[in-house]
Amino acid sequence: MKALLVFVVWAQLSSSRAEPSPQPIAPLLLDSTNCNDSNTIKVSGLALQEINRNRREGYIYNLVSIRSALKQSQGNAGMVYYLTLGVDETECHVLSRKDWRSCESRMFHQSVAGECNATLHINNLERIVCLHDYNCSLTSADRRTVSEICPDCPIDRDDKENESSINSANKALTNYNQNSNNTKYFNLLNVTKYSFQGMFFEAHFVEFTIVETACSKKQTVKNLSKCKPLAPGVAQFGFCKASVQIVNMKDGTTVTCELYQPEEYRDLNHPDHCRNQALIEQLPRDPRAMRKGQTSGMPTFMQMNETAENLVVLPYFPLKRSSSSSCPYSVGGTNSIR
Ligand SMILES: *[C@@H]1O[C@H](CO)[C@@H](O)[C@H](O)[C@H]1NC(C)=O
Ligand SMILES: *[C@@H]1O[C@H](CO)[C@@H](O)[C@H](O)[C@H]1NC(C)=O
Ligand SMILES: *[C@@H]1O[C@H](CO)[C@@H](O)[C@H](O)[C@H]1NC(C)=O
Ligand SMILES: *[C@@H]1O[C@H](CO)[C@@H](O)[C@H](O)[C@H]1NC(C)=O
Ligand SMILES: *[C@@H]1O[C@H](CO)[C@@H](O)[C@H](O)[C@H]1NC(C)=O
Ligand SMILES: *[C@@H]1O[C@H](CO)[C@@H](O)[C@H](O)[C@H]1NC(C)=O
Ligand SMILES: *[C@@H]1O[C@H](CO)[C@@H](O)[C@H](O)[C@H]1NC(C)=O
Ligand SMILES: *[C@@H]1O[C@H](CO)[C@@H](O)[C@H](O)[C@H]1NC(C)=O
Numbered sequence: 001m002k003a004l005l006v007f008v009v010w011a012q013l014s015s016s017r018a019e020p021s022p023q024p025i026a027p028l029l030l031d032s033t034n035c036n037d038s039n040t041i042k043v044s045g046l047a048l049q050e051i052n053r054n055r056r057e058g059y060i061y062n063l064v065s066i067r068s069a070l071k072q073s074q075g076n077a078g079m080v081y082y083l084t085l086g087v088d089e090t091e092c093h094v095l096s097r098k099d100w101r102s103c104e105s106r107m108f109h110q111s112v113a114g115e116c117n118a119t120l121h122i123n124n125l126e127r128i129v130c131l132h133d134y135n136c137s138l139t140s141a142d143r144r145t146v147s148e149i150c151p152d153c154p155i156d157r158d159d160k161e162n163e164s165s166i167n168s169a170n171k172a173l174t175n176y177n178q179n180s181n182n183t184k185y186f187n188l189l190n191v192t193k194y195s196f197q198g199m200f201f202e203a204h205f206v207e208f209t210i211v212e213t214a215c216s217k218k219q220t221v222k223n224l225s226k227c228k229p230l231a232p233g234v235a236q237f238g239f240c241k242a243s244v245q246i247v248n249m250k251d252g253t254t255v256t257c258e259l260y261q262p263e264e265y266r267d268l269n270h271p272d273h274c275r276n277q278a279l280i281e282q283l284p285r286d287p288r289a290m291r292k293g294q295t296s297g298m299p300t301f302m303q304m305n306e307t308a309e310n311l312v313v314l315p316y317f318p319l320k321r322s323s324s325s326s327c328p329y330s331v332g333g334t335n336s337i338r
Pocket of ligand 3: 179180181
């Protein structure tokens with residue numbers, strides 16, 4: 001525990017090759033930076049953009065506040081930022097690849113909020129923006145509080161993949177397949193939100209992702225589950241919002257879907273998520289997974305490169321938070337920075 005509280009990292013060159021002759025690097029200090037300065041706000045926006053781009057499931061996060069910002073100067077290699085960002089969930093699914101700034105936060109009764117820790121390397125000269133690591137933790141609005149304030153509000157169910165949500169999604173999807181003019185049928189991928197309102201009338205609100213299948217709409221398909229999804233990289237994906245209910249004794253299902261082109265996932269497990277690729281190596285997630293042959297006892301990570309010149313990134317997220325009185329900084333409500 002104590003070791004984690006020390007923020008001076010002595011990095012020493014321990015290249016296996018002898019040349020060029022190893023030079024000790026100056027100690028790297030973690031500096032607090034103002035959470036309200038324009039650079040920190042910009043960097044936090046970039047970090048969130050990279051986090052959203054890296055995610056495969058769930059909804060795009062919106063920046064609510066900057067809770068802590070620490071920076072570590074890397075000399076010619078730029079700057080590494082350790083950021084703690086207050087975030088909340090928006091209405092946009094990550095598959096949409098939309099910019100978080102163009103997405104609305106969820107309404108109060110559906111709100112999901114929390115924070116993300118992110119380690120971001122920025123080198124303006126080399127035009128590198130590299131998200132090394134991140135971890136987010138969000139929770140839904142308290143159910144009891146919501147139903148006290150708004151007894152009629154449909155409340156999100158945790159059991160999103162329950163029978164009645166899947167039935168609702170399939171019903172909406174059948175409707176979509178019939179009424180859209182895509183050439184192929186789409187199949188259900190995941191139910192991503194489900195709420196149910198039963199106070200005055202029965203309505204199911206469901207959000208789900210869909211994937212393009214090999215079945216052409218020219219053929220009649222009795223059972224959609226027999227249609228195999230097209231290969232990744234070929235298949236279009238989609239995200240739908242539907243309400244399934246009976247209105248005046250008739251089917252009142254409404255559904256709207258957005259389709260997205262075959263996607264390119266960016267993955268932290270692949271080094272090419274960084275804009276300047278060759279420079280960055282994957283960090284060990286486990287702080288104990290220290291490099292062998294380190295002369296100091298400190299956990300350090302070192303990347304040797306002529307261009308990047310000795311980038312050092314802490315292999316763990318700092319326990320300390322920024323001591324600046326400007327932290328936390330509220331970004332000023334939903335979607336206020338653009
Ligand atoms: C991410 O955060 C959660 C909640 O704070 C924690 O339980 C989990 O261990 C963290 N994961 C990593 C990889 O740090
Ligand atoms: C699924 O959700 C519906 C609607 O909220 C609920 O009535 C039903 O009991 C749930 N089914 C299961 C198997 O949990
Ligand atoms: C069907 O296709 C036409 C032409 O591509 C397009 O303009 C129209 O909006 C489509 N209709 C639906 C319901 O998607
Ligand atoms: C989405 O569906 C896939 C395949 O059915 C499954 O492996 C995955 O766990 C689901 N994800 C969620 C968030 O439910
Ligand atoms: C569709 O096929 C699946 C598996 O092949 C089966 O489990 C399901 O009951 C079928 N559904 C209908 C409506 O026939
Ligand atoms: C450092 O990165 C540059 C730019 O990507 C690359 O061309 C070069 O080979 C790398 N050098 C070393 C020693 O890895
Ligand atoms: C972020 O880091 C702080 C300090 O190390 C830790 O207390 C917190 O649980 C982390 N949050 C997440 C979501 O990982
Ligand atoms: C940032 O916060 C500090 C400390 O709270 C304050 O002195 C400073 O004026 C603020 N700067 C801006 C640009 O708002």
